[in-house]
Amino acid sequence: MPADADVLDRTFHALADASRRSIVVRLSEGPASVSALAEPLDMSLSAVVQHIEVLQKSGIVRSEKVGRVRICRLEPAPMGEIEQWIARHRRVWEGRLDQLGDILESTYGRNP
Amino acid sequence: MPADADVLDRTFHALADASRRSIVVRLSEGPASVSALAEPLDMSLSAVVQHIEVLQKSGIVRSEKVGRVRICRLEPAPMGEIEQWIARHRRVWEGRLDQLGDILESTYGRNP
DNA sequence: CCAATACTTCAGTGATCACTTAAGTGTCTG
DNA sequence: CAGACACTTAAGTGATCACTGAAGTATTGG
Known part of the structure; x- marks a missing residue:
């Protein structure tokens, strides 16, 4: 490990x-x-x-x-690490499920 | 809750x-x-x-x-929720990090 | 100096966790 | 239809969790 x-x-x-x-x-x-x-x-x-x-x-x-x-x-560093982990995998399954990608985007917003 | x-x-x-x-x-x-x-x-x-x-x-x-x-x-929905939670708070304490300098300065007696 | 303050440390408890083994229940496949 | 296959369910175990209360140890304000 x-x-x-x-x-x-x-x-x-x-x-x-x-x-x-x-x-x-x-x-x-x-x-x-x-x-x-x-x-x-x-x-x-x-x-x-x-x-x-x-x-x-x-x-x-x-x-x-x-x-x-x-x-x-x-x-902030450890938070950044788990955020990265999530973002890395979210990208993959956002491509797989378009309608939920839209929900995420409308809730989370598009600005940085 | x-x-x-x-x-x-x-x-x-x-x-x-x-x-x-x-x-x-x-x-x-x-x-x-x-x-x-x-x-x-x-x-x-x-x-x-x-x-x-x-x-x-x-x-x-x-x-x-x-x-x-x-x-x-x-x-993907629950992942989105925790990503949102992290993003919401990361933003706050990333702004806070800039103020850490101010905190140190005020502690060591420099200008606010 | 002394007593309130701000933790700190320790031991204990009941619940949940991350497994295990053993004995099922359906579902194909030859 | 038999037996392999893909789980499913149940019971148990030792470790960790989220607390509690009691008894500390430094600090500090009056």
């Missing part, structure tokens, strides 16, 4: 959870502390820390400690 | 496994039977069937029985 598959495994897995995706959405608005990320989530701080660890292991999130506060922020 | 999050959960989860992704890659070249999909994989047929079930529950794969053979094919 190459390291590449591992990165895809971890990144897809990290995003396969609504709580973790909500953390990603929150971080896309800017860096945040662990407790700030925990605040809207209905679970223990411990659980949130564990979600952040999953995101960190995938490489989506990086963090640094500033005093007693841990500041988390997004790292 | 909504069914939308559920679709993302299932789709990201379905793609978070190298064996399942290899099935997707194989199917992007055209429809295939269960045993054709199983052939390159080093596991029991039963295990492959279970992987296909995961892919079907996510909506990525559809299948129909023709005689004693089950033919599987790709369904």
